[in-house]
Amino acid sequence: MPSGGGAFEVALDGKAIFSKLALERFPAYQEIPTAIAVAD
DSSP: OOTTTTEEEEEEEEEEEHHHHHHHHOOTTTTHHHHHHOOO
């Protein structure tokens, strides 16, 4: 989803699955695909 201020937010079906602002880091390798698989 579009953002600003250095944010990196990932959502699936309107539900947040990763927030760089909340975790203060970028996702690790495979973290996003794993979160998508779990959310399905």
